[in-house]
Amino acid sequence: MTRVRSRLVAGALGLAVVGTATGGVIAQADDSAPRAKAAQQGGVEITPAMVERTAKRGNVGSFTVKNTTKNTLRVTVTIRPWTQNRSTGAVQANLKASLSPYVRASPQVFDLRPGSRSISLNMRRTTAAGSLYGGIQVFAKLKRPKKTNGINPQYNVIGRLRLNPARKRPNLRVGNTDVVGRGNARSLILAVRNTGNTLDPVGGTVKITGPTARNANIPQVSVVPGQVVYLKGGALRGMKSGSYTATWSVTQGAKRYTARRTFRL
């Protein structure tokens, strides 16, 4: 009986060992496939892609850069100012300018083997406005590129840095109204410059009076401090020719601006 029991136990143990071994193989097989794929065509990732803090001297946050290629990369991290498209409000990092006097990454230039590394951001000098908004440029190139000729693509990933002011001072300078587009695609715009220190979205309403009356909501857009964006006052399709008055009611946070502008159709 004892012998039978010991055989049973031995059998069960054997099955368990086989099961464990098989499980291990399966797990390895499942695990190895994506790893092989990543090694074949790796890249660069940053997380978090947005660092947001209150502006102050010293450490203002950190993020992680990961190299998923199988080669060592030479990585350079630079903080760039935004340039904003006036019509769309979309931003693009200005690669010809740098915000290094204000914020610097540490380390700034380093070799990154396959794996990840944490980068801290240090504010060296505060801005007069009290806030700073820019792009975090992570440029990575192969440290030892193959000695082959041809086209060599390099990695350039741009995240966001938002250093908000300790005390918000929303302020806008309202410019002129204009009619853009042709025919049925005509629309009304109002130029505004953000002379404050916040990214609070700008929106509001516009009331058009004249031969044809119309009201419209202004789609909200975040304007980078110092930049100009055209607020959209809606389409003018179907409106009669003549002289019009547009009364813009523009809001940013709790602040409201009213501007009356005339235009002709």
Add this chain to the structure above:
Amino acid sequence: MKLRTIVAGTALAALVAAPVASAQTPPVDGTTGVGGSVPSFLELILNQPSKGFASFAKTKSYSMSFNAQVTTTDSATVLTLADGDATSGSKLGHISIGSKRLPSPLEATVGKAAFQGLDSSVDPLLTRWNEQVTREQTTVKLRQKVKGKATGNYRKLVLVTLSTETP
């Protein structure tokens, strides 16, 4: 003696079990908050082309391509291409063979859009995503027009930029 021990054990077990049984409460309906914060994420994967353009032996348009995979948690993200060797001047966007610069600029596109030269002051916009994507694959096509036979070695760095569009 044995019987007394068994009875005593059973009684003890009953005493221990009783509070446990009374501690069990009938199931009730309820909600459990399941949540967490997911950090924002940007990833650019490039499939390094195994070979570049063929040697420019004839007058024609040469083309090649490479793949880019993009992961983003941002609502608006763009993929652009720029010259990685020069930022301005006559060499911007042009392939040089030795000291000779090809007259036509290197051009790029994605999908069926028109080719855009890399010699312009604005980086050619290849693709825009207005929502979060995961490992979204894009094939970047490059074209080089050659108007005369150009032999020799060339090398060009192109900067593939993945950038957010919201400040």
